[in-house]
Amino acid sequence: MIGVFGGTFDPIHFGHLRPALDVHQALGLDELRFLPLNSAVHRAQPVASAAQRLAMVQAALAGEPGLRADDRELARAGPSYTVDTLHSLRQELGPRRSICLLVGGDTFNAFLDWHRPFDILALAHLVVMQRPGAAAPDDPALRAELACRGTRQLAALRQAPAGRIWIESVTQLDISATRIRGLFAAGRSPRYLLPDAVLELARREACYSAQRGHDAA
Numbered sequence: 189m190i191g192v193f194g195g196t197f198d199p200i201h202f203g204h205l206r207p208a209l210d211v212h213q214a215l216g217l218d219e220l221r222f223l224p225l226n227s228a229v230h231r232a233q234p235v236a237s238a239a240q241r242l243a244m245v246q247a248a249l250a251g252e253p254g255l256r257a258d259d260r261e262l263a264r265a266g267p268s269y270t271v272d273t274l275h276s277l278r279q280e281l282g283p284r285r286s287i288c289l290l291v292g293g294d295t296f297n298a299f300l301d302w303h304r305p306f307d308i309l310a311l312a313h314l315v316v317m318q319r320p321g322a323a324a325p326d327d328p329a330l331r332a333e334l335a336c337r338g339t340r341q342l343a344a345l346r347q348a349p350a351g352r353i354w355i356e357s358v359t360q361l362d363i364s365a366t367r368i369r370g371l372f373a374a375g376r377s378p379r380y381l382l383p384d385a386v387l388e389l390a391r392r393e394a395c396y397s398a399q400r401g402h403d404a405a
C-alpha cells in the first residue's frame with residue numbers, strides 16, 4: 189500500500205510529520221509520499237516558493253526510510269486538484285495497488301466540497317488523521333459515507349485499491365504553519381515546532397521574512 193499526503197507545507201512541521209509517521213507504521217505502508225501543492229484551490233497561495241517548499245519537505249524526510257517527497261503537483265501547471273494527482277499516480281502504480289490518501293481531521297470535514305470527491309474515492313482510500321476521541325463529522329452526507337465506507341479491518345484496505353475510509357487516532361500536536369510563519373515574521377524563533385534542517389533552510393532562504401509574510405501578525 190502506498191500513502192499519499194498532500195499539503196501546502198508552507199513550511200512542513202512536526203504537526204504533519206509525527207501523525208504521518210503514526211499512519212505509516214499503523215497501516216504498514218510500503219511507502220508514504222509527501223506532495224507539496226502548486227496552486228491551492230481552497231485557500232490563500234503559499235508564501236514560500238514551490239522550490240523552497242519542496243526543499244524543506246526533502247530536508248524534513250531525509251534519512252527516514254519509507255518517507256519521500258513527490259513533486260508531481262509542482263510539475264503540473266494550474267490548480268492542484270487532488271483528483272488529477274491521483275489519476276497521475278494511478279498511471280504510475282497501476283489499477284490494483286492500494287492508495288491511501290492521508291488527510292487531517294479538519295480537512296476531512298470539508299471533503300465533500302472538494303473537486304469530484306467521489307472520483308477521488310474511486311481512486312484512493314481516505315485515511316483520516318484524527319484527534320483521539322474526536323466527534324464524528326457534522327455533515328450528514330459525510331457521516332453516511334463514513335457509515336458505508338468506514339472500516340477497521342486492514343485487510344479491507346489491502347484487498348480493494350480504493351473506496352474505503354479509515355480513521356486513525358494520531359499524536360495531536362497543536363502546531364500550524366500559520367503560527368510558524370507568524371513567529372518568523374515577528375522575528376521570534378519557531379524552533380522545536382519543526383525539524384532543525386527545515387528551520388535552517390527557511391532562515392538561509394529568508395522564506396518568511398517580515399517583508400514576505402502575507403499573514404504576519
Ligand SMILES: Nc1ncnc2c1ncn2[C@@H]1O[C@H](COP(=O)(O)OP(=O)(O)OP(=O)(O)O)[C@@H](O)[C@H]1O
Pocket residue numbers: 194195196197198202203204207290291292293294295317360361362363364365366367
Ligand atoms: N498539527 C496537525 N496535526 C494533524 N494534521 C495536521 C496538522 N497540521 C496540518 N495538518 C494536516 O496536514 C495537511 C496539510 O496541511 P497544511 O500544509 O495546510 O498545514 P497547516 O499547518 O494546516 O498550514 P496553514 O497554517 O498554512 O493553513 C492537512 O490535511 C491538514 O489537515
Ligand SMILES: O=C(O)c1ccc[n+]([C@@H]2O[C@H](COP(=O)([O-])O)[C@@H](O)[C@H]2O)c1
Pocket residue numbers: 193194195196197223225229230231268269270271295301302303304
Ligand atoms: O482537490 C480539491 O478540491 C482539494 C480541496 C481542498 C484540499 N485539497 C488538498 O488537500 C491537501 C491539504 O490541504 P491543506 O490546505 O490543508 O494544505 C492538499 O494536498 C490540497 O491540495 C484538495
